[in-house]
Amino acid sequence: MTIAQRAERVRARLAHTGAEALLVSDLTNVRWLTGFTGSNGWVVLGPDQLTLVTDGRYGEQAARQMALAGVAAEVLVGATGAETQGHLAGLSRVHRTIGFEAAHVSVQQHAAWAAAFGCTLVATIGVVEAERRTKDTAEIELIAQACRIADQALAEVVPTLGNGLTEAQVRNQLEIRMRELGAVGPSYDTIVATGPLNAALPHHRPTDAVIEDGHTVIIDVGALVDGYHSDMTRTFVIGRPTPLQHELYELVLAAQQAGVAAVAAGLSTKQLDAVCRDIITEGGYGDWFTHGTGHGVGLLIHEDPFVNRAGDAILQVGDVVTVEPGVYREGFGGIRVEDLVVVTSEGCRVLTASPKESPCPPFPPTI
Amino acid sequence: MTIAQRAERVRARLAHTGAEALLVSDLTNVRWLTGFTGSNGWVVLGPDQLTLVTDGRYGEQAARQMALAGVAAEVLVGATGAETQGHLAGLSRVHRTIGFEAAHVSVQQHAAWAAAFGCTLVATIGVVEAERRTKDTAEIELIAQACRIADQALAEVVPTLGNGLTEAQVRNQLEIRMRELGAVGPSYDTIVATGPLNAALPHHRPTDAVIEDGHTVIIDVGALVDGYHSDMTRTFVIGRPTPLQHELYELVLAAQQAGVAAVAAGLSTKQLDAVCRDIITEGGYGDWFTHGTGHGVGLLIHEDPFVNRAGDAILQVGDVVTVEPGVYREGFGGIRVEDLVVVTSEGCRVLTASPKESPCPPFPPTI
DSSP states (O other): OOGGGHHHHHHHHHTTTTOSEEEEOOHHHHHHHHOOOOSSOEEEEETTEEEEEEETTTHHHHHHHHHHTTOOOEEEEESSHHHHHHHHHHHHTTSSEEEEETTTSBHHHHHHHHHHOSSEEEEEOSHHHHHHTSOOHHHHHHHHHHHHHHHHHHHHHGGGTTSSOBHHHHHHHHHHHHHHTTOSEESSOOEEEEHHHHTTSTTOOOOSOBOOTTOEEEEEOOEEETTEEOOOEEEEESSSOOHHHHHHHHHHHHHHHHHHHHOOTTOBHHHHHHHHHHHHHHTTOGGGOOSOSEEEOSSSSSEEEEESTTOOOBOOTTOEEEEOOEEEETTTEEEEOBEEEEEETTEEEEOOOOOOSOSSSSOOOOO | OOGGGHHHHHHHHHTTTTOSEEEEOOHHHHHHHHOOOOSSOEEEEETTEEEEEEETTTHHHHHHHHHHTTOOOEEEEESSHHHHHHHHHHHHTTSSEEEEETTTSBHHHHHHHHHHOSSEEEEEOSHHHHHHTSOOHHHHHHHHHHHHHHHHHHHHHGGGTTSSOBHHHHHHHHHHHHHHTTOSEESSOOEEEEHHHHTTSTTOOOOSOBOOTTOEEEEEOOEEETTEEOOOEEEEESSSOOHHHHHHHHHHHHHHHHHHHHOOTTOBHHHHHHHHHHHHHHTTOGGGOOSOSEEEOSSSSSEEEEESTTOOOBOOTTOEEEEOOEEEETTTEEEEOBEEEEEETTEEEEOOOOOOSOSSSSOOOOO
16 A cells, blocks of 8 residues: 555545545645645645645655655645635636535635635545544554654663653653654653652643652653654652552553453444543542543544544554553642554554553563 | 733734634634643633633643633633533633634534534634734743754854764754753754755755755754744855855845845835845846745744735734745755844844854854
């Protein structure tokens, strides 16, 4: 499966929407369809043509990236916003109906298009995303490579956690090592959250707080490789865990392991969320688990399918999702354990490999 | 001027829209109004109330960040997307009319709100942005600090440019040094573009290409400090410039210096663009200057006012904008020189300080 074949997958889906052509505005969808990585661009996908419209900064780059991806497509460049929009109008009006991405097009943009295009605009939802969600072998390999880089960086940094480092210093080390190991960068703002206050925030940003004895430390780290993201969390306890730290670590770990074991094509994301949530709730800490169990990962760090209480997606082979239950409470801190897995015909393959059996670095030798 | 006073500035503007309250969806606008930095949140701004709605990951963080910013506001937390949207509906229906941000709300989101809210939705454009555009003293100081960090990192890296380094290695060094100097990170993907192909792409991403003798090297680098961005570009020639490299560097520099000299409150962004563009066009290279002259910088790296051929904004005191003409051609490479300036009552203050008189590192001593 190559990038060039993706347009055909989308055309098959478009046939069910009542639109002759699709105007793709979401830049991640544009990239997935064409290989183009610029910050401004639209694709018009017709029954037998694909055209990319962008601005003067990206004409040359777009032509090169699409040639590299084997995508046969025309590039139209607008020198101003008005010219760019003029190209879109020209490409649209040859069709009677054109689909637009209702989740990605603003009310303002839609009004301008409705006035300028000489055809009927049809709202579509998730046409490209429904295909993009299923990762092919090459995509899975890039995500796996990103996971290996984050695993390696974390393995190098963990033994230093008790040495008086700050959250920000640990973050810097992780991000520098991931770069040196071949990542384009971190796949999101690396989280290093320590102590009874900071670790109680699931999305804390690293500060100059020193990691101290007795603290729980949540490290949520991923690498970005050729546009593809990884995502992993491990929690550590510095020094000897208190009984509560021990109890909660074991509880979160049990929930997370049960979640990974349950992942299979055909399971709904709501059911997967319940597998993890029920264990934490039965352990008495349901109201400390304040977020969903996971989300899809690919060209975006958060994408379909989302795994939470309201999730009605059904897991499919080729979905790449996180399994990441956690508990948080001001005064205690927090604990989260997260792996990234790809759904296979046999269940799932876990792409992240950092040890998680114990929260105490350095890790005991694994059996 | 503090964060807490910003709501009042927006209310004054809202009075002209016909909406009783404003539902703010754009996360940058949410942050500017409240200090909240999470990745999910909405603000409902009524005549005498401000409420932040977010999800379970961010309830605690939102309360702390708003307290720190001195913003008196309620936080409502939704455990699921449906609950979050329910909070927004509840807050909206007490008003007869509520404004929404037509540039930031998708057609899909708007349809859901129209069905769920018991009040009239009024499309507004740029209400918060019109105030956010004018930077206060504290904001300008953060941007200036980000500029100083990038200046310092660049000064350290420039003398190494001829040493066989790759584009990616130079990028890594710049980003590591900016972190060590106190930046949260780079303010965008640092550009290091060398040679006749890569430097011909205005938004090239660094590769493993080695910087060689005879190459032009474009370095576009900025730092992120407490949410505020800097932006600067310098171009270098490795070794002795060819006559064409020399001619084009002098031409771009002259255009850029003329642009900076012209910046003043009352000038339209179209006029500022013309100051730079006319010089490059008269020099015979108008069609090599393929992008706009600049853009606003603040909590976003690209924001109002945009400086290009179609720009009809009028520069105001407190605008922070880039001035960055450039020329690009495959086979030649590219040259861009960019400063970040803040519009003052006397013209402008240049916030970036890296030398630009000559493209040849190490720089000759300045007089």
